[in-house]
Amino acid sequence: MPAAKKSPQRKKKAPEPPKNSGRAPRRREIGAFLCLIMGIFTLAAIANTSGWLLVHLRSLITGFIGWGFFAVPPALFVIAFILGFHRGRPVRLRVVCMAVIPVLLGALLHLFLSGTFDTSGGLFSVLWDGGQEMRAGGVIAGILANVLESMVGRVVTAVLLIIGLCAMALLVCNKTPVDIVDSFKNRERREYELEDDYDDYDEL
Numbered sequence: 001m002p003a004a005k006k007s008p009q010r011k012k013k014a015p016e017p018p019k020n021s022g023r024a025p026r027r028r029e030i031g032a033f034l035c036l037i038m039g040i041f042t043l044a045a046i047a048n049t050s051g052w053l054l055v056h057l058r059s060l061i062t063g064f065i066g067w068g069f070f071a072v073p074p075a076l077f078v079i080a081f082i083l084g085f086h087r088g089r090p091v092r093l094r095v096v097c098m099a100v101i102p103v104l105l106g107a108l109l110h111l112f113l114s115g116t117f118d119t120s121g122g123l124f125s126v127l128w129d130g131g132q133e134m135r136a137g138g139v140i141a142g143i144l145a146n147v148l149e150s151m152v153g154r155v156v157t158a159v160l161l162i163i164g165l166c167a168m169a170l171l172v173c174n175k176t177p178v179d180i181v182d183s184f185k186n187r188e189r190r191e192y193e194l195e196d197d198y199d200d201y202d203e204l
Helices: 027-047 052-084 092-113 123-132 138-152 154-172 177-185
Strands: none
Touching (some): 092 154
């Protein structure tokens, strides 16, 4: 008897990837809108001391970073710009660096503008109250400045904070020191031609 033909084995289909709904996520655009609104509120809180929302917002931020509060509105506007015009590029590092700038600025100003404090009532409460009254860098920036100063001294701490501010600004701009040096070297140099301009005098 002829041997029975084996039925061909069916190949298993690979699992289909999940279909996209066709809508791109809007998390960054929503974040940009929220940062824009917060930037407007914090900018209004600098000049306006009335209104319970603005008063509490100012007290909260100054309690944490003191004088760094003045850098919060431009930082929020820059973050809103980064998130709103990302064009699919990674922006997490740039956003974090921009958010760190007010803290470093508050620590730098605390280093030079704050006086001596009586910490018998607790360091946190003293820095919190001093930040709200614009006499200190607040809890976060003040502790950062005090810890660094106790470790390496005031001058080195100032240098480190300035370097940190410059580094954060470069990362926000998506630049490196090498890029800046290269752009300076490769800048367009115009060649100026000297023109001899003589006045004609009538012969005597």
